[in-house]
Structures are given as C-alpha cells and as structure tokens.
Amino acid sequence: MHSAKNFEVPVNRYGDDLESVLITEDELRTRIQELADATSKRFHDEEDDLILVCVLKGAAFFITDFARAMSVPTQLEFMAVSSYGNSTSSSGVVRILKDLDRDIKDRNVVIVEDIIDSGLTLSWLLKNLQNRGPRSLSVVTLLRKPEAVKVQIDLAEIGFDIPNEFVVGYGLDFAERYRDLPFVGTLHPRVYE
Ligand SMILES: Nc1nc2c(ncn2[C@@H]2O[C@H](COP(=O)(O)O)[C@@H](O)[C@H]2O)c(=O)[nH]1
Numbered sequence: 493m494h495s496a497k498n499f500e501v502p503v504n505r506y507g508d509d510l511e512s513v514l515i516t517e518d519e520l521r522t523r524i525q526e527l528a529d530a531t532s533k534r535f536h537d538e539e540d541d542l543i544l545v546c547v548l549k550g551a552a553f554f555i556t557d558f559a560r561a562m563s564v565p566t567q568l569e570f571m572a573v574s575s576y577g578n579s580t581s582s583s584g585v586v587r588i589l590k591d592l593d594r595d596i597k598d599r600n601v602v603i604v605e606d607i608i609d610s611g612l613t614l615s616w617l618l619k620n621l622q623n624r625g626p627r628s629l630s631v632v633t634l635l636r637k638p639e640a641v642k643v644q645i646d647l648a649e650i651g652f653d654i655p656n657e658f659v660v661g662y663g664l665d666f667a668e669r670y671r672d673l674p675f676v677g678t679l680h681p682r683v684y685e
C-alpha cells in the first residue's frame with residue numbers, strides 16, 4: 493500500500509490546499525513506463541493497432557503519458573460517463589454522456605482508468621463494451637483503493653494500491669480543480685468544508 497509519510501508537498505499553484513503527497517511525479521513516470529512495457533508485451537504480436545479507451549476526465553493525463561510510453565501502435569478513444577450517486581461515492585447506475593467514435597468489434601481494447609474506488613462504474617463499463625464484441629477487453633488502472641472495492645474486477649495492470657482516502661492531482665479533481673497537479677495527493681479537510 494502506497495502511503496504519504498515520506499513526501500513533502502512541493503510548492504504548487506494551489507498554495508497550501510494540499511495536505512500530503514501520496515505519489516510523486518518521479519514515481520508516476522517510473523511506474524507508468526512499467527505499466528506500458530507490460531501492456532506492450534501483451535500485444536506485441538498483434539496486427540491491428542491497440543485501442544486505448546480513456547474514461548473522461550480523470551484518466552486524461554494518465555492515458556497521454558501511458559500511450560507515449562507504449563512500444564506498440566495505439567489509437568485513442570474517449571468516453572464520458574456519469575455515475576449516479578452522492579458526491580463521494582458512485583452507485584453503479586451509469587449514463588453515457590459521450591460514446592466511443594468507432595466500432596470495437598474484433599479489436600483489442602484496453603480501458604485506461606484513473607482510479608478504482610468501489611469498482612461499480614468500471615464493472616458497468618466492462619459489460620457495456622463486452623457487448624460490442626471486442627477481440628479482447630482488459631483494464632489498466634493507475635490507482636486502486638483495495639479497502640473500498642465492492643465488486644471484484646479482473647485487472648491486467650495496477651499502478652498503485654492506495655489507502656481509502658479522497659485523492660486529487662494527475663487528472664483527479666475536487667470540484668474540477670487540482671487535475672493539473674503533476675503528483676497525486678490529499679487535500680486539507682478545510683478545502684471540503
Ligand atoms: N478525485 C477523485 N475521484 C475519485 C476518487 N475515487 C473515485 N473517484 C471517481 O470515481 C470514479 C470511480 O468510482 P467507482 O466507485 O465507481 O470505482 C473514478 O473514475 C473517479 O472519477 C478519488 O479519491 N478522488
């Protein structure tokens with residue numbers, strides 16, 4: 493489990509809103525290369541380009557770094573979904589706000605996720621995409637909160653297991669802020685209040 497103990501919060505554009513750094517910029521870079529290497533290896537014999545599906549907006553930073561670290565050709569697709577629930581947890585009832593632009597039938601598809609919390613959103617998405625008849629469908633997630641997971645999902649790659657805390661940065665927001673931080677961290681409680 494990745495914890496914050498050893499990292500100081502670097503000077504950043506949000507002043508002292510950040511309480512701790514869980515994963516530094518260097519750690520992200522190193523681990524993303526490892527995830528891309530493992531994923532490239534799985535698909536290096538395939539003829540067709542691999543389709544990477546980004547679930548907006550949280551995975552946007554991750555997928556761009558991940559795709560550039562891959563050693564096989566990839567094509568990017570974007571989806572936007574809204575998950576009904578309260579402000580801090582999803583219900584698993586999902587509505588598609590933006591669908592893929594292309595047919596994925598008979599194609600190798602990797603969902604590139606920012607974070608798995610309960611896993612309910614991803615579980616719904618996997619069923620939805622599986623019904624479209626891809627040749628293969630797998631998931632690479634940057635973060636996972638093992639203590640929060642409610643549905644077991646088969647994950648091809650996991651970047652970091654983190655504590656059950658609300659995190660921001662590297663694509664992850666609170667009220668649309670903090671996505672542009674180059675590291676993953678936690679906010680001071682006063683920011684929520
Ligand atoms: N900024 C943050 N967003 C989070 C966090 N944990 C989850 N999420 C968002 O929810 C979905 C996944 O939710 P799930 O319960 O259905 O697995 C994820 O893609 C994020 O958009 C968090 O700590 N910080």
Ligand SMILES: [Mg+2]
Pocket residue numbers: 547550551605606607
């Ligand atoms: Mg997500």
